[in-house]
Amino acid sequence: MAARRLLVVDDEKDITIVMKLGLERQGFRIDAVNRPTVAxxxxxxxxxxxxxxxxxxxxxxxxxxxxxxxxxKKGARVCFMTAFDKEHYRTFREKFGSSLPDRCFINKPVTIQDLVRVINAELDLAPTGVSPAGESTTAATAATTHARG
Incomplete structure (x- = not known):
């Protein structure tokens, strides 16, 4: 299978560098940028x-x-990173409406291993025991919050 290509966007350069290096070591192709307009x-x-x-x-x-x-591009797959999951999830739902499906929220800080589990779950590549929603008995659930509307 070809390497999955991800776009990582964070205004903190150290975070994008660490994520790029860590995810590339796990076999992903990463474009990391620090400005949303460039992204x-x-x-x-x-x-x-x-x-x-x-x-x-x-x-x-x-x-x-x-x-x-x-x-x-309709149907773009996205995970959001935040240290403020509950507050930002409410903002998301207010902005995009309750009819939208739940989205992936990754709590910072996060380890590369947990990030890989979340990404794989969201891309339906999860190992046995992890659902596409990222729910399991693994650390993926500790790394991400899938708030329900």
């Missing part, structure tokens, strides 16, 4: 299996970036 350009010009977006960024928040991504 949007990359997203429009390339095909990604998933984007991982920080929620709080100064230029444009992750939800607005997601909205712009959907204008370009």
């Amino acid at each position: 949007l350009e990359k997203f429009q010009q390339n095909e990604y299996d998933m984007a991982i977006l920080d929620v709080r960024m100064p230029e444009m928040d992750g939800f607005t970036l997601y909205e712009k991504m959907l204008e370009t």
